[in-house]
Amino acid sequence: MQVFEQWESNIRAYSRTAPTVFSTASNARQVDEQGKVYIDFFAGAGVLNFGHNNPRMKRAIIDYIEHDGITHSLDMYTTAKRAFIQAFVETILKPRQMNYKLQFPGPTGTNAVELALKLARRVTGRTEIVAFSQGFHGMTLGALACTANHHFRKVSGVPLNNVTHVPFETHQGGGLDNLATLHSLYSNSSSGCELPAAFIVETVQGEGGINVASAEWLQAVQALAHDLGALLIVDDIQMGCGRTGSYFSFDGMGIDPDIVCLSKGIGGFGTPLAMNLLKPEHDAYWQAGEHTGTFRGQNISFIAGREALRYFENEEFNTQTLERGAMIRQHLQKIAAHYPAHAFEVRGRGMVYGLDVGDVDIAKAINKQCFDKGLLISLCGVGGSVVKIIPPLTIPQEDLVQGLDYLAEAVAAVMQFRENAYAERYLEIHHG
Numbered sequence: 001m002q003v004f005e006q007w008e009s010n011i012r013a014y015s016r017t018a019p020t021v022f023s024t025a026s027n028a029r030q031v032d033e034q035g036k037v038y039i040d041f042f043a044g045a046g047v048l049n050f051g052h053n054n055p056r057m058k059r060a061i062i063d064y065i066e067h068d069g070i071t072h073s074l075d076m077y078t079t080a081k082r083a084f085i086q087a088f089v090e091t092i093l094k095p096r097q098m099n100y101k102l103q104f105p106g107p108t109g110t111n112a113v114e115l116a117l118k119l120a121r122r123v124t125g126r127t128e129i130v131a132f133s134q135g136f137h138g139m140t141l142g143a144l145a146c147t148a149n150h151h152f153r154k155v156s157g158v159p160l161n162n163v164t165h166v167p168f169e170t171h172q173g174g175g176l177d178n179l180a181t182l183h184s185l186y187s188n189s190s191s192g193c194e195l196p197a198a199f200i201v202e203t204v205q206g207e208g209g210i211n212v213a214s215a216e217w218l219q220a221v222q223a224l225a226h227d228l229g230a231l232l233i234v235d236d237i238q239m240g241c242g243r244t245g246s247y248f249s250f251d252g253m254g255i256d257p258d259i260v261c262l263s264k265g266i267g268g269f270g271t272p273l274a275m276n277l278l279k280p281e282h283d284a285y286w287q288a289g290e291h292t293g294t295f296r297g298q299n300i301s302f303i304a305g306r307e308a309l310r311y312f313e314n315e316e317f318n319t320q321t322l323e324r325g326a327m328i329r330q331h332l333q334k335i336a337a338h339y340p341a342h343a344f345e346v347r348g349r350g351m352v353y354g355l356d357v358g359d360v361d362i363a364k365a366i367n368k369q370c371f372d373k374g375l376l377i378s379l380c381g382v383g384g385s386v387v388k389i390i391p392p393l394t395i396p397q398e399d400l401v402q403g404l405d406y407l408a409e410a411v412a413a414v415m416q417f418r419e420n421a422y423a424e425r426y427l428e429i430h431h432g
């Protein structure tokens with residue numbers, strides 16, 4: 001590890017809570033160079049929906065490279081891209097009767113968000129964006145302006161302008177009443193509020209703490225956006241590609257976004273890819289090459305991403321995700337019920353869950369205990385007080401159970417330690 005500590009930037013973050021050197025991985029298990037096995041409830045922050053080194057994808061990638069397939073192509077046409085587009089249209093768009101153009105920006109989520117914002121501003125001729133409290137949309141300046149977290153915003157170096165943050169449904173002041181207030185404010189030409197180009201929303205806030213929006217609220221956000229002549233952008237970068245038990249996190253919710261941002265799981269294998277879905281009437285505003293980027297044609301990701309789409313050819317995989325998710329919920333609720341005085345909260349949908357322990361120190365201690373036991377998790381929410389469970393969707397049942405058992409043991413150890421420390425302190429104070 002000394003090499004990293006000596007040479008790699010101070011910015012290192014995840015490696016500080018998982019201080020080991022990983023060498024191999026398969027499905028939901030990662031192995032470090034000492035041979036210690038970790039169950040992965042982190043899945044590359046929602047990238048590895050189909051597990052590490054998914055065998056079908058690995059085979060397809062190896063075959064493609066062995067046949068000298070094109071690796072890098074900017075936005076030129078390739079057989080790999082065509083096969084991906086055709087599969088996406090047939091498997092995802094057509095059954096939903098969705099009509100979108102596909103745009104491939106640079107391969108990270110923040111790239112996708114940047115171009116969604118740029119297009120919404122272009123289409124409407126407006127500059128303002130409405131984003132939500134605790135929302136997370138990326139680190140480049142436009143996306144960062146939409147990201148709510150102070151920890152990231154404070155190092156922007158320039159003002160993060162042209163975005164108004166309003167309360168997410170489940171946050172204080174949020175909900176339908178708040179949207180009605182916004183409607184009357186924006187409709188009043190003397191309210192001082194500039195009409196927005198777009199509303200950008202996550203249906204389940206991932207980094208923000210696994211905050212789950214209702215269909216009713218999302219419909220009201222869409223209605224508000226459209227009443228004001230603004231676009232609805234759904235950032236499905238973390239919650240899309242099967243994570244919530246349907247391909248899009250908003251499937252069946254009665255909304256029809258103008259732009260959908262996808263990344264993370266779309267490339268299937270963990271190799272980068274981003275893709276925006278644009279309503280054709282909005283796409284018509286783009287002129288050739290106006291938003292470019294060297295790493296757009298990620299052919300290895302197209303090859304793996306095409307394989308990933310096979311999971312959605314029928315409902316079997318989604319059904320399994322929902323069943324496994326129900327199991328996660330049950331386990332977390334059992335853990336929470338053990339500590340009624342602490343009012344732990346369980347939130348989530350599909351196979352993404354949060355155990356909100358309401359205390360950053362408790363959450364950090366749980367994270368450490370998990371790591372020591374051989375379980376990789378991450379923290380999210382304000383300051384990191386929510387334990388996030390986002391395993392590969394392909395995780396074998398026994399690994400899921402084992403990981404949940406580790407988590408329960410970790411929580412028990414931390415809570416026992418705190419009780420002991422509290423008792424010791426009580427004795428110190430009261431008995432000298």
Ligand SMILES: Cc1ncc(COP(=O)(O)O)c(C=O)c1O
Nearest residue numbers: 108109110136137138206237238
């Ligand atoms: C909802 C959402 N949007 C955007 C991003 C940014 O993606 P990237 O880190 O690939 O730029 C993330 C990353 O976690 C995300 O969860």
